[in-house]
Amino acid sequence: MKPAASKPQAKPAVKPTDVIVEKKVEVVQKEEKPVAEKITIGELHLSGCTGCLVTLADNYEGLFKLLDDYADLVYALTLVDVRHVPEMDVCLVEGSCCLDDKLSVEELKEARAKSKVLVAYGACAAYGNITRFCRGGQWNQPGQEAFVPISEVVDVDLYIPSCPPCPQEVRNVAVMAYLLLRGNDEQKNLATAYLTPLMQLAQRGNEACGCDLMYDVINQGLCMGCGTCAGTCPVRAVTMEYGRPNVNRDLCIKCGACYSQCPRSWFNFDVMNNYEGIMDAIKGAMQ
Amino acid sequence: MDVLGNYKSAISARSTDKDILKKAQDGGIITTLFAYALEEGIIDGAIVAGPSNEPWKPEPMVATTKAELLAAAGTRYTISPNLYLIKEATRSYGLDRVGIVGTPCQIQAVRKAQLYPIGMRDVDDKIALALGIYCMENLSYQALEAMVEDHCNQKMESVKKMDIGKGKFTVYTERGAVSQMPLKLIHKYVQPGCHVCLDYVANLADISSGSVGSPDGWSTVFVRSTKGNAVWDGAIKAGCFETKPMDQVKPGLDLVRKLATEKITKNQKNVDARKTVGLKADGTPKGLRNPYESP
Numbered sequence: 001m002k003p004a005a006s007k008p009q010a011k012p013a014v015k016p017t018d019v020i021v022e023k024k025v026e027v028v029q030k031e032e033k034p035v036a037e038k039i040t041i042g043e044l045h046l047s048g049c050t051g052c053l054v055t056l057a058d059n060y061e062g063l064f065k066l067l068d069d070y071a072d073l074v075y076a077l078t079l080v081d082v083r084h085v086p087e088m089d090v091c092l093v094e095g096s097c098c099l100d101d102k103l104s105v106e107e108l109k110e111a112r113a114k115s116k117v118l119v120a121y122g123a124c125a126a127y128g129n130i131t132r133f134c135r136g137g138q139w140n141q142p143g144q145e146a147f148v149p150i151s152e153v154v155d156v157d158l159y160i161p162s163c164p165p166c167p168q169e170v171r172n173v174a175v176m177a178y179l180l181l182r183g184n185d186e187q188k189n190l191a192t193a194y195l196t197p198l199m200q201l202a203q204r205g206n207e208a209c210g211c212d213l214m215y216d217v218i219n220q221g222l223c224m225g226c227g228t229c230a231g232t233c234p235v236r237a238v239t240m241e242y243g244r245p246n247v248n249r250d251l252c253i254k255c256g257a258c259y260s261q262c263p264r265s266w267f268n269f270d271v272m273n274n275y276e277g278i279m280d281a282i283k284g285a286m287q
Numbered sequence: 288m289d290v291l292g293n294y295k296s297a298i299s300a301r302s303t304d305k306d307i308l309k310k311a312q313d314g315g316i317i318t319t320l321f322a323y324a325l326e327e328g329i330i331d332g333a334i335v336a337g338p339s340n341e342p343w344k345p346e347p348m349v350a351t352t353k354a355e356l357l358a359a360a361g362t363r364y365t366i367s368p369n370l371y372l373i374k375e376a377t378r379s380y381g382l383d384r385v386g387i388v389g390t391p392c393q394i395q396a397v398r399k400a401q402l403y404p405i406g407m408r409d410v411d412d413k414i415a416l417a418l419g420i421y422c423m424e425n426l427s428y429q430a431l432e433a434m435v436e437d438h439c440n441q442k443m444e445s446v447k448k449m450d451i452g453k454g455k456f457t458v459y460t461e462r463g464a465v466s467q468m469p470l471k472l473i474h475k476y477v478q479p480g481c482h483v484c485l486d487y488v489a490n491l492a493d494i495s496s497g498s499v500g501s502p503d504g505w506s507t508v509f510v511r512s513t514k515g516n517a518v519w520d521g522a523i524k525a526g527c528f529e530t531k532p533m534d535q536v537k538p539g540l541d542l543v544r545k546l547a548t549e550k551i552t553k554n555q556k557n558v559d560a561r562k563t564v565g566l567k568a569d570g571t572p573k574g575l576r577n578p579y580e581s582p
């Protein structure tokens with residue numbers, strides 16, 4: 001795979017659906033690059049509220065550090081003066097895809113073709129989120145009513161759920177993407193281990209709801225009542241009643257934060273057991 | 288990782304604070320460490336299992352004074368969803384340095400929230416002290432009620448202390464009665480989520496503590512992280528604890544290791560058994576979800 005800094009080269013738009021993590025890493029490991037070279041990141045803005053983009057900026061000096069040392073921002077609404085989707089290592093897609101807007105569909109496909117790692121950045125891109133409730137007739141595009149999570153249109157490599165995702169999570173993913181694409185073997189292994197569950201989330205499906213806590217945690221006999229889900233929910237739709245989450249489904253916006261944050265959705269000991277080292281490394285990288 | 292996790296030192300200890308010892312479950316390690324950390328400005332507040340309007344039903348609470356810590360001291364053998372307040376502590380309560388106590392699974396949740404802060408905005412670097420308590424299993428409130436009221440024949444509101452140890456669940460009432468039931472009878476009440484739990488001594492805490500391994504009234508303490516080490520050293524220098532080397536107390540670390548090994552071996556079997564619970568049409572096994580493999 002060519003680094004994005006070299007000549008743009010189109011990739012096939014369609015990837016096999018069963019892209020497995022190991023394969024991806026193997027491909028990446030073939031490239032021998034000096035560790036100092038930055039990766040390229042872009043943000044494609046589809047039907048979202050720009051909260052995800054703002055979240056990126058909410059890293060404040062952290063964003064400057066990221067852009068100084070690790071990543072060139074090559075495409076982003078208002079932040080970068082580039083009109084056309086360029087080649088990039090990592091494309092963060094914000095918003096769901098409006099099927100009634102041809103340009104959105106085309107740009108999304110183009111972003112897929114031109115990026116190595118396509119990320120559903122935020123709940124609208126990953127799960128539809130609030131756009132799941134759209135029924136058309138809204139000002140000022142009354143004719144637009146069909147909105148789908150981006151994975152209905154293109155293959156997605158990685159999910160960052162929540163509405164909005166947290167600045168620290170996108171920072172961590174950016175640092176890990178850098179290590180994955182530019183690091184030494186040890187760093188690549190770490191980055192692969194870190195990113196794996198977020199890649200698995202992308203394979204899991206594009207429907208999210210507070211109900212996932214019922215279906216995939218409590219009904220599966222896995223809940224132990226830690227309260228993380230209730231503490232996570234951005235709209236306070238979850239309360240804890242006698243040690244179990246209770247979801248007010250009328251409030252739930254289907255952002256997927258509760259389930260992905262739950263320690264019983266996934267818990268990867270290989271990463272978590274090393275939490276101190278990883279947090280120090282990220283902190284160090286941001287200094 | 289070893290069943291006892293990584294640790295820098297293991298010590299048998301007891302608080303030197305008489306007020307705390309009166310209210311604490313064991314050696315008062317948790318309450319004393321938080322009181323010390325509050326005093327020193329290491330934390331601005333701590334998420335603990337506070338009282339609620341039902342007897343022995345904990346309600347997570349942000350304690351910012353020693354009096355509040357004391358009100359939350361002692362073990363409640365039922366779920367206190369302490370993580371519920373983790374983001375709130377940094378928001379509504381405005382804490383920059385948060386302390387939190389939790390069972391091993393709750394400390395796992397803390398580390399996941401820090402490493403993967405998906406919906407945990409501005410939380411990761413505000414966790415200043417995560418204290419773990421050992422845990423074999425936990426119970427729903429209704430299960431605890433059944434044990435106390437049906438098995439031990441005591442009213443929840445009349446109970447002064449509950450304890451698990453030496454193979455028994457023991458209830459002490461305000462009027463001095465002592466009722467017991469064998470631990471093996473509580474097995475059917477254990478919440479299902481505990482059957483897949485692979486941590487006994489809060490391996491991911493900064494410092495973790497429990498009664499097992501030390502004499503009555505004393506606690507076994509594992510000092511684990513760099514952060515935990517600094518806090519422990521400070522607390523010792525400040526005279527917060529009496530200590531004894533682990534190899535000079537009975538029953539000692541061997542018992543902790545034995546129980547940890549038993550729990551993890553049993554639960555690993557449960558995790559593995561989930562893979563083959565069901566049956567597919569082609570005759571091969573059909574499995575349940577395994578959180579240690581994928582979401």
Ligand SMILES: Cc1cc2nc3c(=O)[nH]c(=O)nc-3n(C[C@H](O)[C@H](O)[C@H](O)COP(=O)(O)OP(=O)(O)OC[C@H]3O[C@@H](n4cnc5c(N)ncnc54)[C@H](O)[C@@H]3O)c2cc1C
Binds near residue numbers: 497
């Ligand atoms: C469900 C459960 C099972 C346990 N199993 C074991 C065991 O098998 N072996 C063992 O050695 N120790 C076990 N413990 C730990 C033990 O009971 C004591 O909590 C521990 O030794 C700390 O005592 P202390 O005197 O240092 O703390 P204290 O100074 O008494 O402070 C205890 C702290 O824990 C908090 N707390 C109380 N109940 C809960 C709860 N349910 N969830 C979260 N936080 C809570 C309190 O708010 C307080 O801050 C268990 C605890 C619980 C909650």
Ligand code: SF4
Binds near residue numbers: 218223226229368
């Ligand atoms: S985060 Fe998961 S394990 Fe914790 S209370 Fe919610 S559903 Fe249960």
Ligand code: SF4
Binds near residue numbers: 210211256258
């Ligand atoms: S319950 Fe809350 S966190 Fe979970 S999907 Fe709904 S809105 Fe998101």
Ligand code: SF4
Binds near residue numbers: 391393423425484486
């Ligand atoms: S046994 Fe494990 S899952 Fe159950 S409460 Fe204790 S630490 Fe949590």
